[in-house]
Amino acid sequence: MATSVFSFRATLLAGLMAASALAVAQPAPQPAPPGGPMPPPAGMAGPLPPPPGGPLAPAPMAAASVSGQVARWLVNPNGEADGLLLDNGTQIAFAPHLSADVTALAKVGDRIDATGWRAGDAGALRAQEIRANGRAVTDQPPSPGALPPPPRPLGALASMSAGGRIARVLFNDRGDAHGALLDDGTVVRFPPHVGRMIGGLLQPGAPLYVQGWGTRSPLGTGIEATRLGATQQALQEVLSGPIDPPRPGPRRRPA
Numbered sequence: 001m002a003t004s005v006f007s008f009r010a011t012l013l014a015g016l017m018a019a020s021a022l023a024v025a026q027p028a029p030q031p032a033p034p035g036g037p038m039p040p041p042a043g044m045a046g047p048l049p050p051p052p053g054g055p056l057a058p059a060p061m062a063a064a065s066v067s068g069q070v071a072r073w074l075v076n077p078n079g080e081a082d083g084l085l086l087d088n089g090t091q092i093a094f095a096p097h098l099s100a101d102v103t104a105l106a107k108v109g110d111r112i113d114a115t116g117w118r119a120g121d122a123g124a125l126r127a128q129e130i131r132a133n134g135r136a137v138t139d140q141p142p143s144p145g146a147l148p149p150p151p152r153p154l155g156a157l158a159s160m161s162a163g164g165r166i167a168r169v170l171f172n173d174r175g176d177a178h179g180a181l182l183d184d185g186t187v188v189r190f191p192p193h194v195g196r197m198i199g200g201l202l203q204p205g206a207p208l209y210v211q212g213w214g215t216r217s218p219l220g221t222g223i224e225a226t227r228l229g230a231t232q233q234a235l236q237e238v239l240s241g242p243i244d245p246p247r248p249g250p251r252r253r254p255a
Contacts, residue, residue, distance in 0.1 A: 060119060061117045061118065061119050061126075061173070062117065062118065062119070063115070063116075063117060064115070064116065064117065064118045064125055065113065065114065065115040065116075066086065066090045066092065066113075066114050066125050067086075067111065067112070067113045067114070068086030068087050068088045068090060068111065068112070069086060069087040069109055069110065069111050069112075070084055070085075070086065070087075070106055070107065070108050070109060070110055070111075070112060071084075071085045071086055071087045071108065072084065072085050072108060072185070072220070073103065073108070073219045073220055074091070074093075074170065074179075074181070074187055074220075075187050075215075075217060075219045075220040075221070075222040076096055076187075076189060076222050077157060077189060077212075077213060077214040077215060077222045077223060077224040078096070078157070078215060078222070079215035079216070079217035079219065079222065080096040080099040080217075080219075081096075081099040081102060081103050081219050081220075082094060082095065082096040082099065083124065083170075084102075085168070085181075086112075089168075090125065091124040091125070091170065091171060092114050092116075092124060092125045092127050092130075093124040093125065093126050093127065093172065093173055094126070094127040094130065094139065095139055098137060098139060099219075101137045102130055102137050103219065105130060105132050105133065105135055105136075105137050106130070106132035106133065110132050110133065111132065112130055112131065112132040113130070113131045113132070114127045114129065114130045114131070115127070115128055115129050116128040116129070116173075117173060118173055119173060119174050119175050120175050123171050123172065123173050123174055123175035123176075124170075124171050124172060124173050125173070126173035127139065156215070157213040157214060157215060157224075158213065158214065158215065159211075159212075159213060160211070160212060160213065160214045160221075160223050161209070161210065161211045161212075162182060162184070162186045162188065162209070162210050162221070162223055163182075163207070163208065163209035163210065163232065164182040164183045164184050164186070164207070164208065165182065165183045165205055165206065165207055165208070166180045166181070166182060166183075166202065166203065166204050166205065166206050166207075166208050167181045167182060167183045167204065168180070168181040168204060169181075169202045169203075169204065170187070170189075172192065174192075176192035176195060176196075177192065177195035177196075177199070177202055178190060178191065178192050178195055179195075180202060180208055182208065185220055185221065186220075186221045186222075186223060187220060187221065187222045187223070188208065188210050188212075188223050188225050188228075189222060189223065189224050189225065190224070190225045190228070190238060190239075191239075194225070194228075194238045194239070197238065198228055198238070201228065201229075201230055206230070207230050207231065208228065208229075208230065209228070209229050209230070209231060209232050209234075209235060210223055210225045210227065210228050210235075211225070211226060211227040211235060212224045212225040212226040212227065213226070225238060225239070226238065226239045
């Protein structure tokens, strides 16, 4: 009897040792190799493909300075000057809160010197300082902890329309088309992504018709476009959203 018990225990111990050795010999599960994401299950939509051509990389900014005579002011839809054109064709952009200071510093026909930043030759110079008539206006960042300035009084936006031929395509300091100057002096504005959408229309001398919201001021006429086209019959929506103006103001029939 003792021999049978001993034999049974020996057999059980040998089986346990064999099972343990087999478990140790099994390779550990390996993590999935790095790579692209797993495809979605059947019936589930995957992510949308990127836009054609991929995202646009921002152009590097470089310090620059320009000089010339003020040919005209460039106004935004609120009636403020936020840029100017020199007689040599150079476009200068500045912050709209500097409108009163810059337009008091120089008049059309005065010579100015401006320093700032731009991306390549196509972009506007983003002015940090403008000098004229022995004085200067500098775009200073707010001091740390300073209270924000009080809101500036802005003109009431009105429903407007305009049309004519493009005298000049307007660019921001990154070289993106974001507006057009018509031959009657109207400044048309739109976001850069709209400029890429309608790039075929933005040629000097080409016809451009626009509807949107803007103001007329002593500095000029500015419109934020909501519809654009080569003819009045071909106007297309370029901005989605409510039809009301961006800021409260009296609504008038298109001019």
